[in-house]
Amino acid sequence: MNPQTHTLSDEFVLPTNKGVHATRQLDQAADDPCIYLVGNSLGALSKRSETLVKEELGVWASTGVEGHFAHPLGREWTTIQDQCTPILAKIVGAKEPEVACMGTLTTNLHLMMTTFYKPTSERFKILCEAKAFPSDQYVFASHSNLHGRDPAEAVIELSPRAGEYFLRSEDILAVIAEQGPSIALVILSGVQYYTGQWFPMQAITRATKAAGAICGWDLAHAVGNVPLSLHDWDVDFAVWCTYKYLNSGPGGIAGLYIHEKWDAQQTPNAGWWGQEVGKRFEMGPTFRPIKGAQGYQQSNPCILAIAALLGSLQIFEKAGLMPAVRARSLELTGYLEGLLIKLPLFVPLAEANARTTPGFTIITGSDPEARGAQLSMLFLPIGSEMMRQVSKGLTSFGVIADTREPDVIRFAPTPMYNSLRDCERAVGYLDEVLRSIKL
Numbered sequence: 001m002n003p004q005t006h007t008l009s010d011e012f013v014l015p016t017n018k019g020v021h022a023t024r025q026l027d028q029a030a031d032d033p034c035i036y037l038v039g040n041s042l043g044a045l046s047k048r049s050e051t052l053v054k055e056e057l058g059v060w061a062s063t064g065v066e067g068h069f070a071h072p073l074g075r076e077w078t079t080i081q082d083q084c085t086p087i088l089a090k091i092v093g094a095k096e097p098e099v100a101c102m103g104t105l106t107t108n109l110h111l112m113m114t115t116f117y118k119p120t121s122e123r124f125k126i127l128c129e130a131k132a133f134p135s136d137q138y139v140f141a142s143h144s145n146l147h148g149r150d151p152a153e154a155v156i157e158l159s160p161r162a163g164e165y166f167l168r169s170e171d172i173l174a175v176i177a178e179q180g181p182s183i184a185l186v187i188l189s190g191v192q193y194y195t196g197q198w199f200p201m202q203a204i205t206r207a208t209k210a211a212g213a214i215c216g217w218d219l220a221h222a223v224g225n226v227p228l229s230l231h232d233w234d235v236d237f238a239v240w241c242t243y244k245y246l247n248s249g250p251g252g253i254a255g256l257y258i259h260e261k262w263d264a265q266q267t268p269n270a271g272w273w274g275q276e277v278g279k280r281f282e283m284g285p286t287f288r289p290i291k292g293a294q295g296y297q298q299s300n301p302c303i304l305a306i307a308a309l310l311g312s313l314q315i316f317e318k319a320g321l322m323p324a325v326r327a328r329s330l331e332l333t334g335y336l337e338g339l340l341i342k343l344p345l346f347v348p349l350a351e352a353n354a355r356t357t358p359g360f361t362i363i364t365g366s367d368p369e370a371r372g373a374q375l376s377m378l379f380l381p382i383g384s385e386m387m388r389q390v391s392k393g394l395t396s397f398g399v400i401a402d403t404r405e406p407d408v409i410r411f412a413p414t415p416m417y418n419s420l421r422d423c424e425r426a427v428g429y430l431d432e433v434l435r436s437i438k439l
């Protein structure tokens with residue numbers, strides 16, 4: 001047990017059984033916290049975030065526009081994001097000027113595609129994983145269309161081998177080696193949202209660079225979940241949202257990383273917030289961007305969103321940042337896996353396809369180096385009503401997990417606020433629900 005992060009649930013306000021409409025609480029009161037295993041989807045509210053947002057509302061009420069330059073709490077709105085970037089830089093393994101706190105994930109991905117996707121007649125392919133998050137697929141298709149290319153030709157998707165769910169590293173690297181000269185851009189998710197696979201980011205980045213292509217990462221499910229060293233790995237760019245493991249709240253402000261070697265490059269999508277800080281309010285006609293990722297900022301950011309993010313980032317710092325968070329995560333996820341595979345209805349992955357009676361398997365691999373906090377369970381028989389019934393049953397017990405049609409439920413024991421006890425109770429209820437289902 002890691003004492004540094006063990007007590008952090010006190011720093012969060014977790015949804016209650018009543019709040020999530022748990023109807024069958026056996027050993028807990030309606031106002032007790034539910035078993036919240038969806039930090040991979042929407043992280044919980046930290047008390048610090050709540051305080052900071054309330055303070056910013058207060059400053060808005062009391063000082064109005066003056067808060068931009070003279071803020072009673074020393075968080076001038078023109079520079080408040082500078083309090084987030086040093087912590088974010090540590091979390092993603094980057095230098096501070098390589099990181100910007102801005103925009104939303106999909107918008108930032110569009111910005112990066114506009115900047116880095118420069119197809120030529122020989123080198124025009126975008127390599128991504130099959131079944132990437134839909135928004136990412138739309139972005140890749142948009143940019144192939146923008147360059148007059150049929151996405152069916154320009155976007156190549158990596159699929160697992162028949163009957164498998166995880167992509168094998170050797171298969172990914174083989175495609176990069178074989179198709180290298182025609183690949184303009186390799187962009188995968190750091191941790192895959194559906195399977196929970198943490199890709200071998202360093203090896204893929206290295207192979208991509210060796211093939212002469214640009215390497216970008218979508219870190220939506222990786223940031224705040226697994227340790228990252230974007231700068232040292234020589235990653236060109238990365239984007240992420242912050243409302244998942246970073247707990248910034250629904251629709252929170254997103255993030256962007258660009259390697260410092262691209263410093264001299266200017267954004268093709270200039271906005272006034274990318275302008276040199278001292279020059280922004282001169283309102284001059286010429287755009288002289290801040291060096292590094294922050295030159296890509298476009299608009300003045302939502303202060304309430306930044307305050308919410310900052311609160312959670314301060315808790316990450318208090319926890320000892322990624323080394324401590326990851327240690328706790330390894331412990332929790334390993335413990336959860338150990339409990340799940342002992343359930344009578346657990347079926348090894350190799351036997352899942354043939355299963356005709358109720359059961360479940362885990363499609364997330366068992367190697368801790370190839371996963372973060374999430375375990376994706378596939379309910380069997382495939383294509384039956386199982387998953388929906390299990391999901392309903394879990395909710396009735398106050399176990400909140402994320403479902404993916406048709407057959408998957410994901411449990412994410414989040415290191416910041418979930419406990420070993422949460423894992424035990426969730427698995428106990430899952431067992432009870434599974435036993436009660438008659439297909």
Ligand SMILES: *Cc1c(COP(=O)(O)O)cnc(C)c1O
Nearest residue numbers: 104105106133135193218220241
């Ligand atoms: C969560 C997630 C998104 C969400 O995009 P927004 O622009 O934040 O709405 C996009 N891509 C991936 C891979 C995600 O996991």
